[in-house]
Amino acid sequence: MDAVKARAIVARRTDYSESNCMLTLFAEGLGVISACVYGIKSKKSRLLAASQPLCFAEFVLVKTRGDIYRVESAEIIETFYPISEDIKKLALAGYFLDILSDSFSAADGEILALILNTLYALSYKEIDPQIAKAVFELKIMQYSGYEPNLETCIKCGSKDSLEAFDFSGGAVCASCRTHSAVILPSGVKEAMLYILKSDTKRIFSFVLPKEAKETISQICENYILSKSEKHYKSLEYYKKII
Ligand SMILES: [Zn+2]
Numbered sequence: 001m002d003a004v005k006a007r008a009i010v011a012r013r014t015d016y017s018e019s020n021c022m023l024t025l026f027a028e029g030l031g032v033i034s035a036c037v038y039g040i041k042s043k044k045s046r047l048l049a050a051s052q053p054l055c056f057a058e059f060v061l062v063k064t065r066g067d068i069y070r071v072e073s074a075e076i077i078e079t080f081y082p083i084s085e086d087i088k089k090l091a092l093a094g095y096f097l098d099i100l101s102d103s104f105s106a107a108d109g110e111i112l113a114l115i116l117n118t119l120y121a122l123s124y125k126e127i128d129p130q131i132a133k134a135v136f137e138l139k140i141m142q143y144s145g146y147e148p149n150l151e152t153c154i155k156c157g158s159k160d161s162l163e164a165f166d167f168s169g170g171a172v173c174a175s176c177r178t179h180s181a182v183i184l185p186s187g188v189k190e191a192m193l194y195i196l197k198s199d200t201k202r203i204f205s206f207v208l209p210k211e212a213k214e215t216i217s218q219i220c221e222n223y224i225l226s227k228s229e230k231h232y233k234s235l236e237y238y239k240k241i242i
Pocket of ligand 1: 156175
């Protein structure tokens with residue numbers, strides 16, 4: 001079987017024997033894949049560093065049985081080391097990697113660019129983790145085909161008095177609002193529209209007052225949880241330590 005080269009981020013690592021492990025990679029052009037690494041503990045192994053969660057590397061992979069690959073070699077591109085020195089950022093990144101591991105859409109360069117830009121901002125820029133989290137949640141939903149509609153009421157199509165957010169898919173007007181929808185302040189709606197319309201390099205370039213940050217954070221988190229129907233232990237852990 002021919003080897004393939006793919007840039008990928010390590011989303012998860014499971015050790016299954018003394019010297020072998022299984023990686024969950026989010027790889028450019030391949031999406032979420034499993035890849036075995038053999039002989040990782042040996043002193044000569046150059047794969048150890050590249051097999052850490054968060055590591056972004058160019059992997060040489062050989063397909064074995066089914067959809068499982070074997071890692072032949074890896075050249076590290078970025079380790080996002082500053083994240084590992086901050087327990088809160090590390091917990092948040094763990095949640096992002098969990099979402100990525102069961103990413104609803106397979107091979108998607110935009111999702112890879114999103115995670116890389118988000119981790120870069122957390123590592124090297126003064127970014128508010130609460131904003132990073134909301135942006136990542138909303139943007140990955142958009143790229144996975146679940147973009148909420150914020151410009152017209154999702155029930156009647158009206159463009160007026162869009163005052164609430166319904167987790168089934170977007171904004172609702174005053175007449176269509178039900179008890180399950182939450183208030184959507186106009187500043188929060190504008191910020192969400194900005195995130196949806198911006199490419200991944202510009203998504204963090206906005207400011208919000210504290211109260212609006214709380215609201216956008218709640219809406220984006222509940223939106224991804226309601227659409228994915230997942231329960232993330234990593235999210236619980238992150239919320240416990242912040
Ligand atoms: Zn309506």
